[in-house]
Amino acid sequence: MRTLSRMIFAAVLLGAATGASATVVDASSTTMVTAGQQTAGGLAGQRPDLLTAVPAFEIINVSARDIQAPGFDDLQIVLSSWGSYDFATVRTDAGVGTQLTGDVQTGYVKGQLFDRHLTLQVGREFIAAGAGQMIQIDGGSALVQLPGGISVSGYAGSPVSQRFATRGGYQDWNPLGGDLAYGGRLGWNLPLDGGYGRGLDLGVSALDVEDHGQSVRQDAGVDLRYQPSAGFTVTGNGVWDMYAARVAEADVTALWNVTRLLYVTADVQFTTPDSFLSNNSILSVFADSAFTQLGGGVTYRLTPALSIGGDYHAVLEPGPQGTGTSLGHEVLARLEYQRSSWTAGTDVSYIDTYQDGYTSLRVYGRRDFGPAFVSVDAMGTHLQTGVNGLNDTVNGILSAGYTLGGGWSAVVSGTAGVNPFMEQQYDLMAKLVYNQTYRAREVK
Amino acid sequence: MNRYLLLSAAAAALACGVSRDTRPQAKADPAYVFPHSPHVEGEVDCLECHASIAQATKLEARVRHVALPAHSDTCTGCHDAQPKLAIPARAAPFDVRFDHAAHLPRVKGKCVTCHSDLPTTGTVGRKSPPMAACTGCHNHQKDFQEARCTPCHVDLKRFSKPIEAFKHEGDFLRTHGQLARPTAETCAQCHEQSYCAQCHSPTTSPAAPQILFPEEVQRDLIHRGDFTSRHQVEAKANPTSCLRCHGTAFCDSCHTEQNVSPLSTITPRDPHPAGWVTKGSGNFHGDAARRNIVTCAACHDQGTASICVGCHAVGGVGGNPHPASFISQHRNDNRTKRAVCMACHPN
Numbered sequence: 001m002r003t004l005s006r007m008i009f010a011a012v013l014l015g016a017a018t019g020a021s022a023t024v025v026d027a028s029s030t031t032m033v034t035a036g037q038q039t040a041g042g043l044a045g046q047r048p049d050l051l052t053a054v055p056a057f058e059i060i061n062v063s064a065r066d067i068q069a070p071g072f073d074d075l076q077i078v079l080s081s082w083g084s085y086d087f088a089t090v091r092t093d094a095g096v097g098t099q100l101t102g103d104v105q106t107g108y109v110k111g112q113l114f115d116r117h118l119t120l121q122v123g124r125e126f127i128a129a130g131a132g133q134m135i136q137i138d139g140g141s142a143l144v145q146l147p148g149g150i151s152v153s154g155y156a157g158s159p160v161s162q163r164f165a166t167r168g169g170y171q172d173w174n175p176l177g178g179d180l181a182y183g184g185r186l187g188w189n190l191p192l193d194g195g196y197g198r199g200l201d202l203g204v205s206a207l208d209v210e211d212h213g214q215s216v217r218q219d220a221g222v223d224l225r226y227q228p229s230a231g232f233t234v235t236g237n238g239v240w241d242m243y244a245a246r247v248a249e250a251d252v253t254a255l256w257n258v259t260r261l262l263y264v265t266a267d268v269q270f271t272t273p274d275s276f277l278s279n280n281s282i283l284s285v286f287a288d289s290a291f292t293q294l295g296g297g298v299t300y301r302l303t304p305a306l307s308i309g310g311d312y313h314a315v316l317e318p319g320p321q322g323t324g325t326s327l328g329h330e331v332l333a334r335l336e337y338q339r340s341s342w343t344a345g346t347d348v349s350y351i352d353t354y355q356d357g358y359t360s361l362r363v364y365g366r367r368d369f370g371p372a373f374v375s376v377d378a379m380g381t382h383l384q385t386g387v388n389g390l391n392d393t394v395n396g397i398l399s400a401g402y403t404l405g406g407g408w409s410a411v412v413s414g415t416a417g418v419n420p421f422m423e424q425q426y427d428l429m430a431k432l433v434y435n436q437t438y439r440a441r442e443v444k
Numbered sequence: 445m446n447r448y449l450l451l452s453a454a455a456a457a458l459a460c461g462v463s464r465d466t467r468p469q470a471k472a473d474p475a476y477v478f479p480h481s482p483h484v485e486g487e488v489d490c491l492e493c494h495a496s497i498a499q500a501t502k503l504e505a506r507v508r509h510v511a512l513p514a515h516s517d518t519c520t521g522c523h524d525a526q527p528k529l530a531i532p533a534r535a536a537p538f539d540v541r542f543d544h545a546a547h548l549p550r551v552k553g554k555c556v557t558c559h560s561d562l563p564t565t566g567t568v569g570r571k572s573p574p575m576a577a578c579t580g581c582h583n584h585q586k587d588f589q590e591a592r593c594t595p596c597h598v599d600l601k602r603f604s605k606p607i608e609a610f611k612h613e614g615d616f617l618r619t620h621g622q623l624a625r626p627t628a629e630t631c632a633q634c635h636e637q638s639y640c641a642q643c644h645s646p647t648t649s650p651a652a653p654q655i656l657f658p659e660e661v662q663r664d665l666i667h668r669g670d671f672t673s674r675h676q677v678e679a680k681a682n683p684t685s686c687l688r689c690h691g692t693a694f695c696d697s698c699h700t701e702q703n704v705s706p707l708s709t710i711t712p713r714d715p716h717p718a719g720w721v722t723k724g725s726g727n728f729h730g731d732a733a734r735r736n737i738v739t740c741a742a743c744h745d746q747g748t749a750s751i752c753v754g755c756h757a758v759g760g761v762g763g764n765p766h767p768a769s770f771i772s773q774h775r776n777d778n779r780t781k782r783a784v785c786m787a788c789h790p791n
Contacts, residue, residue, distance in 0.1 A: 057650050057651070073595075079638075080641060092702075124648075128625070129624075130626075171693050174691050175687055201627055203625075225627055253623075267622070273687065277692070285770055286767070287767060291684065311615045319735075332615065353680045356680050365661065377661045384677075387676075
């Protein structure tokens with residue numbers, strides 16, 4: 001914790017020391033209080049205990065962009081952090097057992113140098129490219145744009161854990177289960193004349209994660225994006241689990257704006273879930289099952305404000321004994337209406353998987369009245385396999401807000417519902433948001 | 445720790461050197477009052493009213509480059525009297541850099557070369573030329589491909605709508621990851637990582653996004669509504685999707701609180717169906733583990749201390765749990781190198 005705080009302080013101090021002046025600074029502060037009940041504990045065969053949780057949050061987001069600093073074409077500082085205090089029982093989902101807690105969600109300094117051919121980033125950041133797969137690390141990354149459309153990127157750092165808790169090991173919340181991650185990507189792009197985005201991107205990448213010196217994940221990846229026309233794109237990705245010597249995941253997706261009104265997608269995704277367990281998990285040696293999702297979707301804009309769409313995916317999952325194939329289904333249908341002051345929509349979701357599934361209906365809407373708004377979001381679900389003897393859940397949220405001016409706004413929200421874990425659920429939330437953009441000087 | 449964070453906040457404030465030139469972003473500019481189209485059709489030279497634009501090397505908020513000529517035959521040729529017009533102020537900053545002085549000679553003073561769609565009376569918002577107006581002459585494909593949008597674009601972070609090539613339509617929740625892997629830097633042109641973190645960082649977030657933003661009903665969020673009641677179904681249909689963001693300890697920490705984990709301090713509730721230990725029962729745990737070991741990991745992933753070891757260690761009653769593919773791949777591994785191997789293979 002102290003190390004990270006020092007890193008952030010050093011990074012911010014660097015910005016101050018350069019006499020930098022930011023063109024744009026976005027700052028927001030959210031003060032939020034929620035109150036509700038959670039279930040916990042309880043003896044076997046009896047109802048769980050009901051706890052009342054009343055946490056208060058202070059969430060700070062600061063983003064300073066286009067900072068003019070010697071040697072940099074562009075410099076950004078981004079910090080998103082929060083603290084909370086539980087007035088009543090400590091929440092069961094907070095990641096620690098203390099009333100006062102907090103974390104840095106994201107915090108990094110990003111600079112571009114040499115006519116933006118070199119990008120450096122230091123801090124708490126995501127690695128999105130290639131086999132990085134959005135891992136979050138405390139560390140650094142670099143991207144070099146070379147002639148001929150070649151790019152080289154690399155990163156190293158410690159995978160992030162909750163509330164700066166122990167890194168690595170099976171008690172770590174981070175999905176990698178390691179204390180050191182490093183890797184990189186070699187990319188090549190070929191721009192094509194014509195509409196924007198036309199071109200080819202190819203990449204090979206690697207990710208290695210270690211836990212106390214022992215490798216817990218070794219992935220090699222390939223990625224592709226090909227866009228032959230402005231409205232048609234094909235992507236492909238593959239990750240090879242080097243330890244298990246098999247494919248961890250592979251996918252191909254096609255996205256097509258057939259017309260300005262019609263948008264079509266098709267995709268196939270193959271995954272071996274046990275490959276995503278870290279190799280220090282003993283469970284990683286028990287299975288080699290594979291899941292394939294195959295399908296696509298359509299969205300059609302009936303009017304400028306009204307769109308209708310649907311997606312279907314067949315789920316090819318392991319059969320009853322782990323061998324063979326069982327066929328499942330995922331269906332989503334949606335209708336949405338959006339105008340300047342109105343948003344309304346409905347979704348129907350259906351999942352049918354081996355010995356389980358659900359059907360849900362969601363209805364939502366929001367109406368803005370000048371500085372005020374009201375929104376409603378209701379969802380009902382029918383579970384194929386009941387939980388605690390119940391098959392149906394209902395959940396509704398009613399929110400209202402008002403823009404107070406000067407960047408201040410307030411929102412209150414209430415949630416009520418019935419579900420298998422809590423016969424009746426009531427939650428309240430109130431938040432006061434300060435959101436302001438500062439422009440320290442005019443654009444030159 | 446707090447000392448460093450407070451000092452950081454102070455340093456950030458100093459670094460930004462905010463000159464109190466603050467404007468609420470939501471404040472819109474007033475509607476246009478001038479009917480451009482009849483004047484263009486009447487072949488009135490734009491520079492009659494926008495004379496100073498020919499010397500403007502940059503775009504500046506609050507500077508309109510508009511001045512009706514005091515006495516002009518151009519006006520009185522059609523109007524009975526010299527027209528008077530109150531020019532509404534504009535405050536919204538520009539999101540692009542542009543040098544009119546350099547460009548006007550190249551289009552021979554024909555503004556409509558780029559400004560093909562001009563605002564008219566009552567138009568709210570900008571009528572900026574489309575990017576195609578730039579790319580009609582400049583070839584920026586390479587810059588675009590390398591996501592080097594600056595210095596032309598100043599601040600894409602405030603760009604509200606993606607262009608055609610990056611439409612966020614359909615089931616974008618499902619497809620955005622596939623798009624991001626080859627072109628992560630392109631995403632970063634508009635999205636800061638703090639935006640991604642709202643969904644992608646359950647480890648460090650204060651609360652789930654549907655709790656933080658219940659009023660943003662139009663957003664695609666994967667854990668809407670009463671997700672707790674549905675999570676076991678979603679986990680069965682696509683177990684990998686859970687593991688991308690959640691370590692198994694995340695699952696177990698909640699299951700422990702709910703008393704459905706062996707780590708519970710009191711006798712845990714048993715989530716397993718009847719016949720869990722009976723082979724051929726239809727609910728045998730070995731079959732379930734082969735199908736979807738991730739479900740087991742949500743409670744039983746305690747490394748070498750996992751409950752599995754007791755029965756499945758070499759010589760145990762559970763027998764060899766490895767699938768054939770594992771044995772063929774790791775037949776010659778040095779088991780003493782890995783703690784997880786040593787848990788069952790001590791010799």
